[in-house]
Amino acid sequence: MPAIGEEQSSSGAGGENCIYVAVGKSTSSMDALNWTLRQVMDLSPAIIVYLIHIYPEIRQIPTPLGKLPLSQVSPEQVENYMAQERGKRRELLNTFLRKCSSANIKVDTVLIESDALAKAIIDLVAILNIRKLVIGIAKPNLRKLRSGRGTGLADQILKSAPENCEVNIICEGNRVENMDQPIMSEPPSPAPRVSVDKSNDSEHNSTKSLQEEDKPEKEAPVSCMCFRSKSLTKR
Numbered sequence: 001m002p003a004i005g006e007e008q009s010s011s012g013a014g015g016e017n018c019i020y021v022a023v024g025k026s027t028s029s030m031d032a033l034n035w036t037l038r039q040v041m042d043l044s045p046a047i048i049v050y051l052i053h054i055y056p057e058i059r060q061i062p063t064p065l066g067k068l069p070l071s072q073v074s075p076e077q078v079e080n081y082m083a084q085e086r087g088k089r090r091e092l093l094n095t096f097l098r099k100c101s102s103a104n105i106k107v108d109t110v111l112i113e114s115d116a117l118a119k120a121i122i123d124l125v126a127i128l129n130i131r132k133l134v135i136g137i138a139k140p141n142l143r144k145l146r147s148g149r150g151t152g153l154a155d156q157i158l159k160s161a162p163e164n165c166e167v168n169i170i171c172e173g174n175r176v177e178n179m180d181q182p183i184m185s186e187p188p189s190p191a192p193r194v195s196v197d198k199s200n201d202s203e204h205n206s207t208k209s210l211q212e213e214d215k216p217e218k219e220a221p222v223s224c225m226c227f228r229s230k231s232l233t234k235r
Contacts, residue, residue, distance in 0.1 A: 020050045021134045028136030032170040118156035
C-alpha cells in the first residue's frame with residue numbers, strides 16, 4: 001500500500017490524465033472514488049487520481065473545562081490535540097489509498113485547511129487548473145440538486161466551477177445526469193495566488209504531510225500537497 005510521505009508541493013497537474021476526487025467521512029465519498037476507479041480501470045498506467053480532503057481550522061482545544069482558544073492552553077496540549085487530529089486524517093485517508101492501491105491506480109493527496117468546503121475546492125480548481133472533478137452526494141440531497149435550489153457542496157460547486165472543469169456528481173455509485181433544471185456556471189474568476197506557508201511553528205503549521213506508520217517495502221511514497229485557507233484566498 002502506498003505511504004503518505006513528507007514531500008510537499010505547491011504545484012499540481014490539472015491535465016486530462018488527472019482526476020480529482022473530494023473525499024471525507026461520508027459514504028458518498030467512497031461511492032465517488034469507486035465510480036472514478038471503474039472509469040479509469042483500463043487507463044490506469046496514464047491516470048493519476050488526486051484525493052482532495054478538506055479539514056477545519058483548529059481554533060479551540062477540548063479540555064476538561066470545555067473548549068478553550070489556542071492562546072489559553074499550553075503548547076503541549078495544542079501539539080497533542082493536533083497529533084490526534086492528524087492521526088484521524090491519516091486513518092481516514094488510508095481507507096481511500098488502499099482502494100486505489102488495490103486497483104493499481106496512481107494516487108496523490110491534496111490537503112486543505114479551511115472551514116469553507118465549497119470555496120476551498122473552487123479556489124483549488126483555479127490554482128491547479130483542474131479539468132476533472134468528482135464529488136459524491138447522498139441520495140436525500142439529490143432532489144435539491146436536481147431542482148437547482150440546493151445549498152450543499154455539490155450545488156455550490158456546480159454553480160461556481162469554470163466551464164473548462166468537468167464536474168461529475170456521483171450518487172450511490174452512479175453519475176447524476178439529466179438534471180430537470182440546468183445549473184449554469186458562473187464566469188470563472190482569476191486564479192488565486194498560492195503562498196505556501198513555510199513556518200517552522202509546529203503548533204500552527206498545516207503544511208506537514210501525514211506519515212503512515214507501516215511502510216511496505218517496494219512501495220513508492222505518495223506526495224501530499226497542502227494548503228491553508230489563507231493560501232487559497234485571492235489577494
